[in-house]
Amino acid sequence: MKSSNIGGQAVLEGIMMRNGGRYSVAVRKPDGDIEVDIRQYKSIIPWKTPLKIPFIRGIFNFVDSLVLGMKTLTYSASFFEDEEEEILTEDEARKQEKKEKLIMNLTVVVSVLIAVGIFMVLPYYLSSIIEKHTSSHLVMTVLEGVIRVAIFLIYIVLISRTKDIKRTFMYHGAEHKSINCVENGKELTVENVRMQTTVHKRCGTSFLLIVMFVSILFFMFIVVGNVWLRMVLRILLIPVIAGLSYEFIRYAGEHDNKVINVLSKPGLMLQSLTTKEPDDSMIAVAIAAVEAVFDWKAFLEEEKTENEEEPVEEVKEKVEEKVEEKVEDEIEILSIDDEDDGEEDEILNALDRYFEAPEPSDEEKKESDT
Numbered sequence: 001m002k003s004s005n006i007g008g009q010a011v012l013e014g015i016m017m018r019n020g021g022r023y024s025v026a027v028r029k030p031d032g033d034i035e036v037d038i039r040q041y042k043s044i045i046p047w048k049t050p051l052k053i054p055f056i057r058g059i060f061n062f063v064d065s066l067v068l069g070m071k072t073l074t075y076s077a078s079f080f081e082d083e084e085e086e087i088l089t090e091d092e093a094r095k096q097e098k099k100e101k102l103i104m105n106l107t108v109v110v111s112v113l114i115a116v117g118i119f120m121v122l123p124y125y126l127s128s129i130i131e132k133h134t135s136s137h138l139v140m141t142v143l144e145g146v147i148r149v150a151i152f153l154i155y156i157v158l159i160s161r162t163k164d165i166k167r168t169f170m171y172h173g174a175e176h177k178s179i180n181c182v183e184n185g186k187e188l189t190v191e192n193v194r195m196q197t198t199v200h201k202r203c204g205t206s207f208l209l210i211v212m213f214v215s216i217l218f219f220m221f222i223v224v225g226n227v228w229l230r231m232v233l234r235i236l237l238i239p240v241i242a243g244l245s246y247e248f249i250r251y252a253g254e255h256d257n258k259v260i261n262v263l264s265k266p267g268l269m270l271q272s273l274t275t276k277e278p279d280d281s282m283i284a285v286a287i288a289a290v291e292a293v294f295d296w297k298a299f300l301e302e303e304k305t306e307n308e309e310e311p312v313e314e315v316k317e318k319v320e321e322k323v324e325e326k327v328e329d330e331i332e333i334l335s336i337d338d339e340d341d342g343e344e345d346e347i348l349n350a351l352d353r354y355f356e357a358p359e360p361s362d363e364e365k366k367e368s369d370t
Contacts (some may be wrong), residue, residue: 002303003254004183006294007202009069010171011076016069017175017289022066024292026285027076034285037075038041038292039066058246059239066108074104081223118155119212120234123148128227137223145216152212155255156273166276173198174278174286182296185303198275199268201260202253205268205275207337210245213266 008017014027018041025037044067045051045060114290129146134140159165180196181188224230252260278286290296 002183003257004179004294004296004299006179006182006290008175008289009065009072009204010175011073011167011172013167013285014076015171015286015289016072016177017293018068018285022070022293024289025072025075026289028281028285029079034288035079036288036292037112043237054247055240055243058243058250061246062239062242066112070104070108070111074100092285094364100302116235116238118345119151120238121150121231124231134253138220141216141220144219145212148212148215149209152208153270153273156270160273169262169274170276170278171282171285173275174282175289176200176203176275177278177283178286178290182290182294182299185300187300188287188296190280190283190289191289193287194280196276199271200253201264202249203267203274205271205273206252206264209243209251209267209270210248211241214241214245214248246271 006017006019008015008023010016010024011027013029014025016023016025018024021041023041025040027035027037043051043060043064045064050060051057077218123144126147128139131140132144160169174193175191176198177196178188179200181193184196186192186196214238215234218241219234221238222230222233224233248263252264
C-alpha cells in the first residue's frame with residue numbers, strides 16, 4: 001500500500017481534506033447539497049525550516065492541526081446556525097473576521113489548557129494519592145499512565161453517546177475509507193470506498209494513544225522530589241513527546257512491516273471507538289473532499305506504472321541469470337570434451353606410431369632371435 005500523503009478530519013456534517021499546500025472542506029448542507037470550499041493552507045509558523053526538521057516539525061504540525069481543525073469546524077458549523085445572515089459592510093465584515101479569529105485562537109488555547117489539566121495534571125494527582133503506599137518510582141509512573149489512558153477511554157465513550165458526535169464519528173470513518181480506497185489502488189467510487197476499512201495508521205486517535213505511551217517512557221526518567229517541579233517538567237515535555245509521537249505516526253503511515261503493524265495495533269483498535277460505518281451520503285461527501293485537492297486518477301496511474309516496471313526488471317534479472325548459467329554449463333561441457341579429445345589423440349598417436357613403424361630387416365631379426 002503506497003502512502004498518498006493526504007489527511008484530514010471529520011467536521012460537523014462534513015470532512016476536511018488536506019494535501020500539501022491546499023485543503024478542502026466538504027459539508028452536507030441542510031438542503032442536501034454538498035458545499036465544497038477550497039483554500040490555500042497557511043501555517044501559523046512563518047518559517048519553513050522548522051517544518052522540515054524531524055521531531056521539531058511534529059510540534060508545529062500538532063499546533064497547526066489544532067488551529068486548522070478549529071477553523072474548519074467553525075466553518076462547517078456556520079451552515080447550521082439558526083440566525084439569519086446579516087448583510088455587513090466591508091469594514092464590518094473585516095472586524096467580524098478579526099473577532100472570529102480571536103475567538104478561535106482563544107478557543108484553541110483554552111482547549112489545550114483543559115486537555116493538559118484532564119490528561120496530564122489529573123492522572124498525576126490521582127496516582128500521587130497512593131504514593132505513600134509504595135516507594136517505587138516505576139510503579140507510580142506506570143500507574144499514572146494507566147489512569148491517563150483510562151480517563152481518555154472514558155472521555156471517548158461518553159462523548160460518543162451524543163447524536164452529533166455519533167454522526168461525526170461516521171464522517172470520520174468515511175474519511176478513512178476514502179483514503180484507504182485510493183491507497184489500496186481502487187478507483188474513488190462509492191462502491192469501492194464502502195468496501196474499505198474505517199481504520200488508518202495516520203489517524204489522530206492513534207497519535208494521542210502513542211503520546212500517552214511515550215509519556216510513560218519519558219516520565220520514568222523524571223526523578224524529582226519537588227511535586228510542583230515534577231508537574232512543570234511534565235508539562236514542558238509535552239512538545240517533545242508530541243514531536244516524537246508524530247515521527248512514529250509518520251513513519252508507520254509510510255511503511256508496512258511486522259514490527260510497525262504490531263506497534264500500530266493498539267491505535268487501530270482504539271479507532272473502533274472514534275470511527276463508525278458511514279452511509280453512502282457521507283461517503284459522497286468524503287469523495288468530494290478528496291477530489292477537490294487530490295488527483296487520485298493520476299496517483300493510481302503512477303502506481304500502476306511502477307507496478308508494471310517492477311516485474312519487467314525481475315524478468316530481466318531472471319533471464320540474465322539463466323543465460324549466465326547456460327554459458328557456464330556450455331563452458332564446462334566444452335572443457336570436458338577437450339579433455340576427452342586429448343585422451344583420444346594420445347591413443348591414436350600411439351597406434352599410428354605402432355603401425356607406421358618400419359619392419360625390422362633380416363639381420364635385425366637374426367640378432368633378436370640370437
